[in-house]
Amino acid sequence: ELKVEQNPLFLSMQEGKNYTIYCNYSTTSDRLYWYRQDPGKSLESLFVLLSNGAVKQEGRLMASLDTKARLSTLHITAAVHDLSATYFCAVVAGGTSYGKLTFGQGTILTVHP
Amino acid sequence: DTEVTQTPKHLVMGMTNKKSLKCEQHMGHRAMYWYKQKAKKPPELMFVYSYEKLSINESVPSRFSPECPNSSLLNLHLHALQPEDSALYLCASSQDAPQTGATTGANVLTFGAGSRLTVL
Numbered sequence: 001e002l003k004v005e006q007n008p009l010f011l012s013m014q015e016g017k018n019y020t021i022y023c024n025y026s027t028t029s030d031r032l033y034w035y036r037q038d039p040g041k042s043l044e045s046l047f048v049l050l051s052n053g054a055v056k057q058e059g060r061l062m063a064s065l066d067t068k069a070r071l072s073t074l075h076i077t078a079a080v081h082d083l084s085a086t087y088f089c090a091v092v093a094g095g096t097s098y099g100k101l102t103f104g105q106g107t108i109l110t111v112h113p
Numbered sequence: 114d115t116e117v118t119q120t121p122k123h124l125v126m127g128m129t130n131k132k133s134l135k136c137e138q139h140m141g142h143r144a145m146y147w148y149k150q151k152a153k154k155p156p157e158l159m160f161v162y163s164y165e166k167l168s169i170n171e172s173v174p175s176r177f178s179p180e181c182p183n184s185s186l187l188n189l190h191l192h193a194l195q196p197e198d199s200a201l202y203l204c205a206s207s208q209d210a211p212q213t214g215a216t217t218g219a220n221v222l223t224f225g226a227g228s229r230l231t232v233l
Contacts, residue, residue, distance in 0.1 A: 042227050101158065
């Protein structure tokens with residue numbers, strides 16, 4: 001069974017600081033997604049990483065994928081309050097024609113002055 | 114149109130009621146999904162429809178009954194629910210059902226705003 005683990009689960013950051021969220025998964029997959037969710041809202045797609053060594057950047061967020069280590073990172077640079085949200089990574093389980101997307105537990109990020 | 118539209122946004126129902134959640138997309142996506150999300154938890158997959166056929170049922174109790182009338186619509190029929198079924202129900206769609214090794218692109222799931230269900 002595919003397991004997806006994120007850490008930390010709670011992250012309290014000061015504005016202007018940098019930090020990294022980690023996402024580990026237990027079985028082979030070459031497709032990893034990062035989503036953002038604001039309280040009471042739906043999920044917004046941030047990045048999709050399709051191959052080993054893939055790196056994507058958007059604004060203050062940068063995501064990378066190491067399929068050999070089964071690890072993805074979401075790096076936050078110079079955090080601002082607007083980045084406060086819950087961040088989920090999600091991985092496709094392989095081996096079937098219609099793989100399911102399995103989410104990590106989520107990292108609740110709070111950015112304060 | 115790049116949206117997934119869900120109705121109703123909020124639903125309160127008793128344990129003996131029958132109600133339905135509706136989901137619509139006009140992006141030409143061929144796969145549609147129902148996820149359930151409890152507070153402060155990640156979404157959990159319930160059902161996947163691909164090309165209007167049910168392809169994944171994650172051992173969901175029969176009191177939840179999905180229906181895909183056409184490629185743009187997805188319903189979730191609710192009957193005899195329990196209070197523990199109270200949650201945010203998210204609909205999503207994608208170009209195709211995500212799979213490893215595919216070369217058809219990113220196949221990102223687009224989520225609707227959700228229907229918040231309370232069972233009394």
